[in-house]
Amino acid sequence: MNAALYAGQWPVGGEHLETSQLNEEGRELWNRKARFWDELHGDAGNLFHRRLVEPSILQLLALRNGDRVLDLGCGNGALARRLTREGARVTAVDFSEEMIRLAKGRSRGLASDIDYRTVDATDRDALLSLGAACFDAIVCSMTLMDIPVVAPLFEAASELLRAEGRFVFATMHPAFNSNNPVFFQEKEDRDGGVTTVTGVKIHAYLDLPPVKGSGAPGEPTPHYYYHRPLAALLQEAFEAGFVLDGMLEPAFSAEDADLGSELRWTGMRQIPPVLTARLRHP
Numbered sequence: 001m002n003a004a005l006y007a008g009q010w011p012v013g014g015e016h017l018e019t020s021q022l023n024e025e026g027r028e029l030w031n032r033k034a035r036f037w038d039e040l041h042g043d044a045g046n047l048f049h050r051r052l053v054e055p056s057i058l059q060l061l062a063l064r065n066g067d068r069v070l071d072l073g074c075g076n077g078a079l080a081r082r083l084t085r086e087g088a089r090v091t092a093v094d095f096s097e098e099m100i101r102l103a104k105g106r107s108r109g110l111a112s113d114i115d116y117r118t119v120d121a122t123d124r125d126a127l128l129s130l131g132a133a134c135f136d137a138i139v140c141s142m143t144l145m146d147i148p149v150v151a152p153l154f155e156a157a158s159e160l161l162r163a164e165g166r167f168v169f170a171t172m173h174p175a176f177n178s179n180n181p182v183f184f185q186e187k188e189d190r191d192g193g194v195t196t197v198t199g200v201k202i203h204a205y206l207d208l209p210p211v212k213g214s215g216a217p218g219e220p221t222p223h224y225y226y227h228r229p230l231a232a233l234l235q236e237a238f239e240a241g242f243v244l245d246g247m248l249e250p251a252f253s254a255e256d257a258d259l260g261s262e263l264r265w266t267g268m269r270q271i272p273p274v275l276t277a278r279l280r281h282p
């Protein structure tokens with residue numbers, strides 16, 4: 001898929017919808033499920049977040065004490081709180097007013113305050129109002145695939161960062177965990193013994209329209225996921241002046257396999273559901 005093909009629009013259910021309309025619908029859905037999300041993640045994030053997302057972000061971020069960090073699409077603030085505990089000064093934004101309200105509630109009493117704001121990450125000017133060249137780092141955790149247009153965010157990020165700043169994002173892995181992959185489990189006679197093989201079936205990668213997905217089991221209001229092949233996603237960042245200088249593909253480990261059925265990500269040790277990357281100015 002070439003995101004530029006659909007500039008300003010996405011094909012949804014046989015028609016083309018404006019990204020602004022899709023984004024507004026997203027805001028409404030996230031407001032409605034904010035409480036569910038907050039309870040699912042609690043103070044420190046769910047297992048997926050704690051095992052895969054947060055460690056890979058922290059590794060690529062390589063925080064220095066006192067770094068000024070912007071968290072884009074902060075949800076209930078699990079990552080923002082962790083960054084604060086690691087010594088960062090954090091501004092955290094989300095377009096869901098309800099999510100920001102809940103994040104503030106969970107963050108009372110921290111040693112260092114988090115500056116929470118309601119900001120739409122598709123609004124370049126709103127992002128720029130946070131202050132040009134004043135962040136040492138920007139993080140965007142598991143949010144890019146929820147946003148119908150990412151060029152404004154990358155453009156603004158490029159200006160919000162100081163010259164040596166870094167932008168670290170984690171997203172659902174475009175090759176393996178994008179727009180409803182099908183999990184399978186098969187028995188196979190291999191090397192003289194019968195073995196169980198689990199994996200993921202992908203039937204398309206280049207051109208996938210947005211689909212509504214539940215994200216976490218039990219989510220009350222499924223929202224659209226916007227699949228971007230790696231080349232298309234990174235192209236948006238390159239056009240905003242970034243280069244890629246770090247990448248991780250975290251997967252669950254053997255000890256996590258006991259935590260659920262093999263037909264969940266916890267049972268797949270050879271397939272990374274998350275892609276985490278670091279961008280910089282050249």
Ligand SMILES: C[S@@+](CC[C@H](N)C(=O)[O-])C[C@H]1O[C@@H](n2cnc3c(N)ncnc32)[C@H](O)[C@@H]1O
Nearest residue numbers: 030073074075094095096120121122141142143
């Ligand atoms: C999957 S959650 C991830 C939350 C958090 N970063 C984490 O890792 O747990 C996606 C978040 O992005 C927010 N979001 C989606 N579209 C957005 C937009 N256009 N502007 C700002 N936030 C947005 C949602 O409200 C939600 O809180």
